[in-house]
Amino acid sequence: MDKPFYPSSEENKAPILAAIAPRLNGARRLLEIGSGTGQHAVHFAAALPHLTWQCSDLAEQLPGIRLWLAEARLANLPPPIALDVDGTWPEGLFDAVFSANTAHILSLARVERMFAGVGRLLAPGGLFLLYGPFCRGGRHQSDSNAAFDDWLRRRDPASGVRDLDDLARFAAAAGLSLAEDLAMPVNNRTLVWRRLGEPASPQ
Template sequence: MPLSTCLPDSPPLPASPACERNRAPILDVLSTAFATRQHVLEIGSGTGQHAVHFAAAMPWLQWQSSDRAGQDLGLARRLADAALANAPAPLDLDVARGPWPVPAVDAARFDAAFTANTLHIMGWDAVEACFAGLDTVLADDATLVVYGPFNEGGAFTSDSNRDFDAMLRARDPHSGLRDLEAVDALAARIGLRLQDDVAMPAHNRCLVWRRRR
């Protein structure tokens, strides 16, 4: 019996409508990008909807979710309910402060990482810290996939993205849509080279980097 149904006073699991809408097109990208990968670190797993869906659809992957401690969006409960052998309990990870998981040996490094709709929520200093942390945990041939809205050449790619950016900055002046070129520069510093830029629904993108060292 699922864990949440065993607890009489357990509240309903939080759910993100955006995760339900975007999981299919993202999976189309991941099925190719992660076809030869084995151990994925997801950053900012939130409600866990992506983690459960992708782990179930790609059973050859060990899908390691993570989020900040105290960010109770139902992640641990959803993973427990799903009881997938390739989706272990989430890690506590604040990309700006750590601690990042420390591989005991190089072979224990993640050969893939994924994050969705996080870079525009973080401050830029946290985005920089995120890539610095990825440098310590990714294998030399790792693949990184990032989903979300991005600016290009310093300009918004749609009116809806402009409005979304204004809403984000009104809530937190440190957040906002990131320039693709600036994020790609951070990736390049840790040996990641952009392999694919896939247009997604609602003016989002899936960016695929591969590390070559």
């Protein structure tokens, strides 16, 4: 098979990296939820060699991700793992979790389960970096986001651009607090959630 390729991932990888890199200086182990093609993982792992970047996605996505990882041959990119937010989550704690353009694809109930899973996996003080379009108080931040939300819901009524009020409620239940809300190109945002509690002291 040919490597899968998303033009949008190619377009947004540089601004996303610029946003997340300074916030991952102290992290050593990161889980990516919904790695898609693997394009982001290869770009980010190459720029952040101190960080083990663990890809994950639904089982049917893993062959394409493996092609990108095999070509990159990066020591900090282990084999991808299967992860469905409704299924089994990986063992152990992560210093950070990253996910791009997943919240508007998942149903609202599954977004809630994603936050719950992230809350269980993150070490105290760890970050959940969530990228995508969001609305606030039921109001879209742009006409293009409103049109995108309409398109998503016509394709799948369970999907849609998510409201920050809902995410804040899910986060609070999972022990997460919004630390930063970063404006990104084309009316997207990177939401930086922090796991409550103090980080463990270095050994």
